[in-house]
Amino acid sequence: MSSLRLLRSGARAIGGADALSGVHSAARRSIIDMSYSAHFMDFKGSSIPSTMRKLVVTTLSPNFREAVRAQTAAVPTPGDADLLVRNRFVGINASDINYSSGRYDPSVKPPFDAGFEGIGEVVGLGLSASSRHTVGDTVAYFGTGGAFAEYTVVPAKESVPVPAARPEFLTLPVSGATAYIALKRLGELAKGQTVLVTAAAGGTGQFAVQFAKRAGCHVIGTCSSDEKAGFLKSIGCDRPINYAAEDLAKTLRKEYPKGVDVVYESVGGGVMEVAVNSLANKGRLIVIGFISGYQSQSGIPPFRGDTLPVKLLQKSASMRGFFLPHFLSDYGEALSSMMQMFAEGKLVCEVDRGDLAPEGRFVGLESVFRAVDYMYAGKNVGKVVVEVAPPSASSSKL
The missing domain is CATH 3.40.50.720 (NAD(P)-binding Rossmann-like Domain)
Incomplete structure (x- = not known):
């Protein structure tokens, strides 16, 4: 089984909100648009566009800039058990290069979407997913592929509810x-x-x-x-x-x-x-x-x-x-414990947003390329994160 499929299985072991015992989430909001039989989309409140930008691996190479291209694509529609997440922050990992070079799953051939983890706001969801989530929820996710995008479809079972779209929460999964x-x-x-x-x-x-x-x-x-x-x-x-x-x-x-x-x-x-x-x-x-x-x-x-x-x-x-x-049975307890420590001020979750990088903070999807270079140059202190969308763009108008 590929590493990504294993990670997907592991996310199901998180236990959803149970993993965040002791951490209070923001107030949930009701779905306002039920005009679709298979999925709910907060078009008016979230201003969902018809197209988006995403990063795609087009050729296998350990050189991230050579392997990956930014492309315009249609904003995907979530399936019955899925969430559509507008990404606020995405995480940079050393293994992004292993993924772009095809080392994780040799059977997967380009083109395929890049990026392991993100955090953002739910702006659409499927009917089954609505039993545990609603538009306006904030979730983190990992291992699904396709995080390096303005919008990502995430299976609801693979998401982790978090109190807010803070980059610190992206350091934990x-x-x-x-x-x-x-x-x-x-x-x-x-x-x-x-x-x-x-x-x-x-x-x-x-x-x-x-x-x-x-x-x-x-x-x-x-x-x-x-x-x-x-x-x-x-x-x-x-x-x-x-x-x-x-x-x-x-x-x-x-x-x-x-x-x-x-x-x-x-x-x-x-x-x-x-x-x-x-x-x-x-x-x-x-x-x-x-x-x-x-x-x-x-x-x-x-x-x-x-x-x-x-x-x-x-x-x-x-x-x-x-x-x-290989240690997914330990995942739920680990995440719950870390979230509790962070909530109590007992755990430092340092993030590096590129403030000291030559071209400044990592903002916008295209800055993922700079962020990868920055990390491999050994410049970062803490977890490297990229801000995909500014706060104003990721807040519903409800």
Whole structure:
């Protein structure tokens, strides 16, 4: 089964509003146009146009700008169990390049729609979907494909009700859930242990730092600038390491001679080699990605692994892979817990909207291209998000 189909199945396990226990949603509004037997559309209140812009993968390539084109298409009509969502924000993920290069599902051939996750307002819905949703609801979604568009049709069962169209909520369905579940299920964290998080100031790294700290661990985080090091300190990281100014391997050997108990690793290549060498006895290294290789033709960074079995054996250590679709039974509890923490002010959900990018904030669908480049240049602090529509355009006139 493809990763996207698995993600779709996982979204059904969210439990809808149950996943947001303790978080109060905005008041729901009634559907005002019941003139269609199969679907309801808030044409007057939401000013739904006949066409929209969307990003389409037209050729397979790890070069996002080469693979993807902006196109004009008809605004889709939701089916019986679907929602039509006007996207307010969409999330940028490292795996957008894996998707555009055809690595996730080789059976899918271009053209196909790009984008994994978004958040916005329901402006139309099918008859069955109206049993749990109504026009004016705000939902987040992921894994359906086609998020990089002004409007997206989302199966109602795959949506997550959220209190408001805030970009912070977009950090949780993929980036936050990956850190939460990976550390809980594979990290086996215990108070007093040492945890190393690579790319710690990124979209998922920021959550790994916070969850490890909440577990009572000493947290080390790698980053590429003093600005990011400052951010890591602000969210509880005990020892930020700016690898642009410090030698990561030497620093770990000097300051942590007994090694680290858990590594949350997303960079790959040489960084993973250092991480393996830095494991303590019975240490666990969790592989959640290897972004340093995604832009290559193979998608895999070089790794000198000839001695890996020996190194793991000598330390009774382990290397564990984590792929979110394989842990869907944990998803609902993870999302509910994170939403509660955020509502109580106990979880930082940092978003980077491109305010410091050369051309400014990421606004409009075409700025997705800039946002992908920005993330791969390592400029972001937190989750990279693009504002597809301004607030005035995403608010119903009801």
